Amino acid sequence: NAGVMQNPRHLVRRRGQEARLRCSPMKGHSHVYWYRQLPEEGLKFMVYLQKENIIDESGMPKERFSAEFPKEGPSILRIQQVVRGDSAAYFCASSAKAGASTDTQYFGPGTRLTVL
């Protein structure tokens, strides 16, 4: 049973370019969460999605960042016009239940974004 998959594992972009991060949840999971981890900081919640719906994007910057989880295919976190401050590790997690507060989230290996 494959775990949460993320790609690419490493992504290098120049300032002003776009970054697209992909996440495929665990088999049987339909709830996806994105977190960002800055050096020396804890993981910070960004957005919670179900298929074709954004449930909560309160942790995501209002500008330049967007997320989707289409009916078919992986969830995508998109960062437009990247800046150096966007350099971080981005983790995707998935869970089986309907966003229940005590449902365990399982994490992928992360995408490490470096903005030059």
Added chain:
Amino acid sequence: EDQVTQSPEALRLQEGESSSLNCSYTVSGLRGLFWYRQDPGKGPEFLFTLYSAGEEKEKERLKATLTKKESFLHITAPKPEDSATYLCAATSGTYKYIFGTGTRLKVLA
């Protein structure tokens, strides 16, 4: 504001030297307390979920406990392969996990 604080930030142990990691939380109406292990360059790996004060869970050399204010991760007779960063997270009735900054554990052979 909900907050999770882990201590110590870093811990060095000799192989076989047992110790405990602390996770203090201020979360309104705790619904779940989670422990993860994270190796360098990898994603957090799930270890335990605790739901209520007094609960304990064990897995190999690890044992997690929960009180109304904090959680402990006890490591008994650790081995070098237990070296990792251990993360604690709490949730107060939503899907938003509040993470601490972790404890970096190094076990020396």
